[in-house]
C-alpha cells in the first residue's frame with residue numbers, strides 16, 4: 001500500500017501555472033475524415049490484416065491465462081480453444097479441401113500456442129517464437145490475398161466517367177447467358193461445356209453463336225432444340241439452329257424468337273429480281289431476313305426449282321410471285337402450264353407468253369421448249385461453249401408447271417411417261433441454254449415426279465421450297481444437306497392466334513430456318529414487261545394454243561422458217577427414201593440446218 005504525497009499549496013500553484021504554459025504535445029485530431037480514412041484502409045486491407053488479428057488474439061489469450069492462477073487460467077484457454085474450433089467449423093462448411101486443411105493447421109497452431117503461452121508466460125522467447133511462427137504460417141494466406149479489395153470509396157468519390165467509355169463485359173449479367181450456363185452448358189445438362197457468345201437482339205428475339213466443347217458437332221446443338229425452348233420458356237417453333245458454313249463444326253447460329261414475325265402476312269410490294277445475280281426475295285425468315293429464289297446462277301446457267309406443299313399450303317401463291325418477278329423482268333420469258341386444267345393459275349392465261357391448260361397443250365409447250373433448246377445450241381457453239389447468260393437479247397425461258405404431279409404421274413387410264421421424258425430432257429439439257437423447269441407438286445417426292453429419279457436429281461440441284469405437308473415419309477427431296485430443324489409434316493396448320501399458316505415453310509438454301517412466303521394478292525394488277533425471244537429462238541414457231549396472248553406469233557421472224565412439222569416430214573421422207581439416218585447425210589440430202597435435223601431426229 002502507498003500513502004498519498006502531500007504538496008504545499010505553493011507547489012500546487014506552481015505546477016498548475018507550468019502546465020498552463022507548457023507547449024502541447026502534437027496530437028492527431030480524431031475528425032470524421034480520419035475515421036473514414038481508417039475505415040477505408042481497413043476495408044481494403046482486411047484480408048491481409050487477418051493473420052495479425054489471429055496472432056494477436058492467440059497472444060492475448062495466452063497472456064490472460066499466464067496472469068491467472070489455475071484453475072482460473074483454464075477459462076481463457078478454454079474460450080480460445082472454442083473460438084479456434086468454431087473458426088474451423090465455420091470454414092469447413094464452405095471451403096475447399098485445401099482451404100479446410102490450411103485453416104485446420106492454423107486453428108490447431110493457435111490453440112497450441114495459447115496453451116504454451118499460458119504455461120511459460122506471454123513475454124520473452126515463447127512469445128517471439130509464436131509471432132515468428134504465425135508470420136511464417138501466414139505466408140500462403142498473404143500470397144493468396146496479394147491484391148487489395150477494390151477501392152470502392154475512392155471510386156465513388158471519383159468524378160463519374162462518361163457512360164460510353166465504360167468497358168462492357170460481354171454477356172455479363174445477361175439473363176439469357178445465365179440461363180444457358182446453368183441449364184444448358186453445366187455438367188450433366190444437354191450441351192456441357194458449350195459457350196453462348198455474341199448475343200444480339202433484333203425486333204423479334206435474339207441471336208447468338210453457340211460453340212460446343214472440343215470433339216462435339218453442331219448437330220448436337222440442333223438436337224438440344226427442345227431443351228433450349230424449355231429453358232427460355234417458349235412455345236414450339238421459336239428456336240432455330242443453323243450451320244455456320246466455313247466455320248468450325250462446333251459452331252452454330254442460334255435464333256431465339258420471343259415473338260413470331262411469321263404470324264403476320266408479309267406482302268410482296270415491288271419487283272426484286274436482281275439481273276446481276278438472278279435472284280429475288282421470295283420468303284421472309286423467322287429472324288426477319290429475306291430468303292431468295294434463284295432463277296439462274298451467273299455464269300452457270302438456269303436453275304430448276306420445285307415448290308411443294310399440301311392443298312392450301314400456298315404453293316400457287318409462291319408461283320404467282322415467281323411469275324410476277326419473271327414477267328416484270330426484261331430478261332425472262334415465262335411459259336405456263338397449268339396442270340389443274342387452267343383453274344390453278346387463271347390469271348396467267350392472258351399474261352403468260354404461252355399458257356397450256358390441258359395435258360395436250362402441256363405436251364405442245366414442252367415440245368416447243370425442247371425445240372427452243374435446239375435453236376439455242378448453235379448460239380452456245382458460236383460463243384465457244386459455256387452457258388447463255390440471261391439478258392434482254394437472250395431471255396431466260398422458265399417453264400412453270402403448277403399441279404405438276406397431275407401431268408407427271410401415270411395410272412391405268414393415263415400414260416404420261418412422254419411428259420416425264422420431256423421434262424427430264426429439259427432439266428438435263430436446258431440449263432446452259434437458259435431454259436429451266438419450275439414445278440409445283442403436293443408432295444416433294446419422286447413418286448409425284450412420275451417416279452423419275454433423273455428429274456428428281458436435276459430439280460434437287462436447284463431451288464426447293466418446302467411448304468407444309470401431311471405425310472411423314474414424303475419429304476425425301478427436302479432432307480438433304482444440313483439436317484432440317486423440323487420435318488415439314490410438323491409445321492403447324494394454324495398459328496396460336498388461330499390464323500392459318502399458308503405460305504409457311506422452308507427454302508433449301510444455305511439457311512435452314514422457318515420462313516413465310518411473300519404474299520401477292522392479285523398478280524393481275526402488276527404490269528408485264530414485253531420481252532422478245534432471241535432471233536434463233538424466235539425463228540421457232542410457237543404452238544397455236546388457245547391463249548389470248550401469243551407474242552411469238554406476232555413476231556415476223558418466226559414466219560420465215562419451216563415449221564417443226566414440215567421439218568419432221570422432210571426428214572422422215574428422206575429416211576424412207578433410203579438416206580442414212582445420220583445428221584450429216586440428212587443435212588446433205590434435205591438441205592436442212594444441223595440444228596433442224598438433230599431436233600427432227602429427236603422428235604421422230
Ligand SMILES: Nc1ncnc2c1ncn2[C@@H]1O[C@H](COP(=O)(O)OP(=O)(O)OP(=O)(O)O)[C@@H](O)[C@H]1O
Pocket residue numbers: 265266309310311312313314315316317318344502503504516517518519
Ligand atoms: N404467303 C402467304 N401468306 C399469307 N397467306 C397466304 C400465303 N400464301 C397463300 N396464302 C393464302 O392461302 C390460300 C391458299 O393458297 P394457294 O392457293 O396458293 O394454296 P395451294 O397450295 O396452291 O392450294 P391448292 O393446291 O389447293 O391450289 C389463299 O387463300 C391465299 O390467300
